[in-house]
Amino acid sequence: MKALHRRTLAQAIQLSLLLGLPLAATAQDAPAPGATTLDTVTVTGSRIKKADLETQVPVQTLTREDIERTGLTSIGEIVQNLTGSGSALNTKFNSSGNFGFSPNGDGVGAGSAQVDLRNLGPKRVLVLVDGMRWVNESSASGVSAAVDLNTIPLALVERIDVLEDGASSIYGSDAIAGVVNIITRRNFEGGQVTLNHGQYSEGDGDINGADLAWGMNTDRSNLFLSLSYTEQDEVRASDRDISAIPIQGGSSRVPGGRFAFVDDAGNVYDLTTNPGLNNPVYTPGLPDCDSGVARTDDFHCFDFATDAFNYAPYNLVITPSKRAGVFGQYRFRINDGLGFYAKALFNRRESTNQAAPEPIDLGPGAGTTYGSDVFIPANHPFNPFGIDLVGGNDGNILTIRRRPLEGGPRIFEQQVDTQYIAAGLEGSFGGDKTFFWDVNAAWSKNEADQTNRGSYNSRNIALALGDPAVCAATPGCTPLDIFGFGTMTPAMLEWISPVFRDRSEQELTQFTANLSGDIVEMPAGPLSFATGFEYRKYEGAYNPDPQTVRGEYNGVPSLPTAGSYHVNELFVELNVPLMRDSAFGKSLDLSLAGRYSDYSTFGGEFTPKYGLRWQVADELLFRATYAEGFRAPSIGELFGSQSRFDALITDPCLVPPTAPPGSVAPIACPGVPVGAQQTDPQISVLTGGNPALEPERARSFSAGMVFSPGFASGASWSERLDFEVTFYRHNLEGAIQAIDAQTQLNLCAQTNSPQYCTGITRLPSGEIDEFANFLINLGSIKTDGWDADIFWTLPETSFGQFKLSWQNTIVTRYEARGAAGQLQPQGVGVVVNDSAIPEWTSNAVFGWKMDNWFASWTVRHISDMEEACLAADPAIFCTTPTTNKIDAITYNDAQVGYKFNWMKGLEIAVGVNNMFSKDPPVCTSCSLNGYEASTYDIPDGQFWYVRADLRF
Structure with missing residues (x-):
């Protein structure tokens, strides 16, 4: 294995040197390039810099105009509305105290907003800012493998590029499902003040924000500064009908x-x-x-049906938060071929979760x-x-x-500080063949403190109940x-009831060096390349309150976690022109990429990627890619200490708590008394890291076309019309996760096999005493589907100009299997474990502009799904006694605005999201609030907002 490791590394170095050495020799004889060469761009999904953008892969770009049209104030909320996004944490998840600790062993990102692409999970999405990795989140409950997008202020964003394709060969680990690249504002002149206010129609959930941006440009420099502040008020579960009662039947802790x-x-x-x-x-x-x-x-x-406690009114439908950030970047062109940049950010997030009084x-x-x-x-x-x-x-x-109501609800308050500093040099050299290089260094850190009030010290409880x-x-x-x-x-x-204080932090240090340009002129065009080296060091730690470490915390137990690792990487990317202007079409280009990664934790990994782009005619483009990727185990997954999460689980060995007297359990299990009852739908599950984990490995394929018919260009009825269709497929092997707890318990009951029953122990009453469910390299995940988009711009008339953007994602397969081949419950059209995979999601945006007026109408559609019925009363909440259909839903959003010719422009926009106040469909299997919070808008969720934007 070590010999293979050394041989692969040597091959990668040789490939890099073979490409790099001739370039240096060529460059010594070349005159200095013109000043404009530093203005070339890097396309998300490629390291090759070109003045004209030609993409091998589909990249969805959200412009500043697209962002402002949503009326949203968080990058996470905006990206989660994309049709290709899956379920992920946001401020609608009232996490702490209810979810305990994530079954992924990485804590709970209380107050964070994450992004999931292709339903493969937030930890399999790489988040970049200007092409550099962003530090993973800290929320004081663990060491996470995902990025919190609430640590990036919206005020600094110029656009957001979303690549929904495997890109490990281009960017390294984590880019299995895709890449979100946030491009910051740079060439900005003058000042801008933006004020936002929004409120739900029920008179709650106020959002207020203020952004200040200022920039200046000279012939040789750019300076941009921004300040931002956003405050979101809570929405209480007791103020919405769907969330005011526990659909699962309440708690036996009364x-x-x-x-x-x-x-x-x-x-x-x-x-x-x-x-x-x-x-x-x-x-x-x-x-x-x-x-x-x-x-x-x-x-x-005690009778569960009549005595169970209604914990729901203490929860929150939207958790309150405050975010304040300052960002600045300075760029200076030293000469025509050399530039320098520096950027820095500080962001603070203060958020609060609340749960029912602690039992x-x-x-x-x-x-x-x-x-x-x-x-x-x-x-x-x-x-x-x-x-x-x-x-x-x-x-x-x-x-x-x-459950002592006297102690009040559990309150979890997070303070998360994010620091980011980056600097670099970038330049170009060469004559007819221009080469671009850049050297970058960045350091970033997330620090989180969580204060927990309303929880109890079990040692002090035992003393106070013991010998007087x-x-x-x-x-x-x-x-x-x-x-x-x-x-x-x-x-x-x-x-x-003392105060508990937990702390976590993550730190990322990175250095990159890149070289790009054209090697040689071929008959069909220049052979372009990019190559580079990257070094990253990850450090993370979680330190729970000393009382918790001593085993005195009455709530979810946990122990400290700490770890670090580093990686060295080499990559090469080629764009090979195969054909130009022939009988077979306008052009045919082949892209090749490979990256070798050497990890201190598990060794080496090589990932290739192949792409083909065939421009048949000006109107028609075909493209396809095949990529191999991987995701390295994170600090939390490797070194995470034993912790606990509480899951809604039906124990097949016990009689359900709402069953009629005399009922028997569905399965007779050894050691379980006949007729023993499950007293509570929540079962505590132990989870934790595993230092023996291997990286996840993936294979991705995509193929698609872009058709822009000539008859729809410059016509009386159409200025431009584009059709895009893309097929995608992701196969993931060795996925890092624990087997679904319900699935494991079912298999244990059915087979009594040590493979599934090891770690599950029961009390003499038959109820589960301990349920160990640790991380492993679990089986596989396979998913495929289609993206189908239409973009239509109509000619400008006396009635203004209209635009239509209609984007669709259809998931045709999602199959997750355990290490022994057992099928997991996730699937297309299924809601399970607080996540949903709709078969069809669709967003249609109708835009209009006339003189200083502008308006838009957005239609968001989510197809129907189903779930296992876990309601206490299936006759009321479920379609059948065992399943519940979750109906399709369509949301309508509208915005209208006017731009006044005052100073450099004053723009006023008024909008409403969920115009017809559609309630989300009831979810009986979801942990809290009766609906799936990462997919649907909140109940009674008509949200009105106004935005004022002044430029000066």
Whole structure:
């Protein structure tokens, strides 16, 4: 293996030298080029610089005008609206405290906005800023493999290029599904002030923003500066009908407490306090809960259907956030063939998540050692049962659960600081053949702090519930009353509810050197090339609160994570002209690219790419690409410590909590008592990194055409008409992820095989005690589909000028399989695990301009889907008892504006998104708020906004 590693590296170096050495010799005899040579551009998807853009691959470009038409204030929200985008985090995900830790072992990006292309996941999309990699996110809960687009202010954006094709040979790791390249504003003259205000029709979710941009240009220099501030208010789940109730049936962790235990006579009780009582009286000796006889004291037997807690109103449909950023870049042309640039950014994001009051679980399976082994003596001043309550697997506690509303909701506040500094030299040399070079260095860092209020210290809970003498001897300890409603005093809460502070950071240091130009003139044109070297170092760390590290945190446990790795890379790219102006067409070009990457964690990887571009005529273009790619395991995936996430899972070995009395489980499992009930739809799943992970490897293919009919150019009815059709296919092997938890549990129940059951342990009651679900190189993901777009510009008339842009993505296959070939639940037209893969998504934009007026109408369509029915009452929420159809939906957005001839222009635009206030379809399997938040607009979501833009 090492010999192959060295041989591949030597071949890559030889290839680079063979291309590079003749160039240096040619350049020594060449006169200096003209001043305009530094103005050539780099196309996203290619490293070859050319003055005229000719792309081998389809690149979707969002101009500044396109961005402003959306009425949105976040790059993430804008990119997530593209038809080729999949489900990804945004501010509609109320993450912390509900999702726990990501099953990818990289934490939860609370408050972040990510981008997913081709439904392959945000970590398989490479995000660039001016062609350089952007640092991965930090949100104080782990070391993520994805970029938070909320760390990049919208004010600095000139355009956004989106390449939905494999590009590892051009850009290296992560570019499996595609590339998002954010191009910053550069040649900007004068000043610009932009003010934004928006609000939902329900009178909430206000968004206010202010951007200031200023630039100046001289014959030899460019300076651009921007300041930006955006503030988004929350939208509460309680203020929307769809999110005000838990469709899955609520939680068994109730405000009055749930107390399941075995008394000294061997009777089994599963009790909860009668409504409203804060000092309940217990009568020993009454019949146990299996008798069916009603109790006559202040407790009754717990019934999930009637006692379950409605946690939904405490959640948020939109999480509040504030973003402030400053950006500047300076470019100076030293002479006609040499330039220098420097740029810097600082951005701060402050965001908040909120969850229902944190439950306290005691007894077996509580999640912490202190909670599992709790001991509540009979002489405790608040123990109403008159017997010792003993935890552990040999104790008499089956489960004790109490959700103290007195402590208020859990609040998670994030502060994320992003720093970015870059500098470089760029130049050109040569005569008839001009060569371009650039040397770049960049350093970037994300630092995140998260403050958690409303959570509990399980060690202090155990002390406050334990021996009163020990508590009295412990400074600050106050005996705790968990038996009844509203029993916790401020003194009790002060002892058990400290503030938890977590911190994470990621750092990226990178250096690149590139050379590009034409090697030799061939019969069909110049043979062009690009070659270069790239070095990157990644560093990341997650440091939870010391109380959490000591195992005292009552919520989701986690341990510190830290790691680093570096990579050296060489790449070569060629554009070979095969034919010009022949009987076979206008031109035929072949592109070849290869990159060798040497990682400190796993060794070397070589990725090639091949492309063909055939210009049949001025009207017709065909193009195709084949690429091999890879994604290196991230710091969190390699070194991530054991943590936990809470998943909605149906245990096939247990009776559902809403099933009629006397029901039996769908599957009889060893060690599970007959008739044992699943008491809660949420099951805690342990996850974590794996240092033995290998890189993911992918093969991508695309083929398409562009047709611009001549009869539609310059005609009375059409100024220009373009049709674009592209077929894509991605095959990913060794995908880094854990097997879907529901799938693993089903297979364990069906086969009882150690392959699936290892890591799943159960309590004597039959309920799951521990569920280990760690990362592996899992099977494969295969997806393919079509993009079909139409762009039509009509001639300008006395009624103005109209434009139509209609873009469509059709997913024809999405198949994910586990390491043993087991089919995962994700698929086309399916919603699962808070993500959706629609078969058809479509965006149509109708634009109009006349004199100083402008307007647009946007239609967004999402096809119907289905999901597994997890509703507590399928008759109300589901199409069938087992499945639920999620209807297709079409959104309409409109904007109108006017440009006043004042100073350099004052532009006022007013718009509305989701004009007809379409509610999202109900999702019974989604974790929160009753709908799929990364695909649909919020409920009652008519959003009005106004934008004022003054240039001076």
